Amino acid sequence: QPELAGDFGTLMAWADKVRRLKVRTNAETPADCRTAREFGAEGIGLCRTEHMFFDAGRITSVRQMILASDEAGRRAALEKLLPEQRADFAEIFAVMAGLPVTIRLLDPPLHEFLPHEDAEFEEVAKATGMEVEALKRRAGELHEFNPMLGHRGCRLGVTYPEIYEMQARAIFEAAVEVAEQSGAAPVPEVMIPLVATAKELELMKAVVDKAAEAVFADKGRRIEYLVGTMIELPRAALRAGEIAEVGEFFSFGTNDLTQTTLGVSRDDAARFLGVYVEKGIYARDPFVSIDVEGVGELVELAAERGRKTRPDIKLGICGEHGGDPASIAFCEKVGLDYVSASPYRVPIARLAAAQAALAK
Ligand code: PEP
Ligand code: MG
16 A cells, blocks of 8 residues: 655554544545545545446436436446446456445436536437437426435435446446456445435345346356445434344445434535534534534434444444544544545544544
């Protein structure tokens, strides 16, 4: 592993001697993964796959998938996306060289990918053979009044399992390919977003496991992997005991968990949270430092309930709080296994994890 040079490297080495928490990174490009490794990341805690879907070379296929009128149409578009996803994951696995890589299946509301310009609709019409007018009608039908609480996360996987099936196939095909080329077998952890109930996770895990078995049978080689979930809704935190019967790890998505626990939109909070902090309603901006009494209590409770069901359950955090020193101290206190921070915050997370361990 590349090491940071000079006094900074020495300080990091001291931090690593005393910290208990592992430090991973949130990254989805090979360049970010490399940067994070240079800063000492010990794996990927969150690879957001939706960013890959915006790539200029594939957005038309993504739009074709969304606007298709039936499953056959969606599958035709997904077949085009499969080799590109496989290449995305293969590059990341190669850079991470046998370290754990948590890949989150598609999360955002589908309308985010919709075409706006006539030329974009015409491009999709050319690819699908559908009329522009029909495509526009379908795009209109996808409108949501409150997309962040709408058709996103595992709800996409429940309604269109073929999307998650394609992503799982891409993950396992890439993992086998990299294992054969490099000798360092990748360690994929497939993560299901926005789960509220154990049944959602059960359905999605079945899709992932089935895709894995098909790939392993086809390639004649198996890869060890985990299937787990984000805990980012209060209901998931409360029902963590039964969710842990299915999920092999939890990663706390404290961005959404803060939004849904406080009932404050993460995109609009800036308008009034400054005043709230000034008036002492919240001690700190809860989207920066974990709101220990509210969101923190849900995290603690979910960790306890998850561990009761599955004592060896792996617990991490991948919301923005994973790179915030005060929140890292809280993660140490409740005994999470790792924090995951953006690449440039990995060194501060290593240091904060050490300080938290010393304070304890
Ligand atoms: C979260 O909700 O904390 C999270 C990490 O997911 P995202 O920010 O992508 O919603
Ligand atoms: Mg989230």
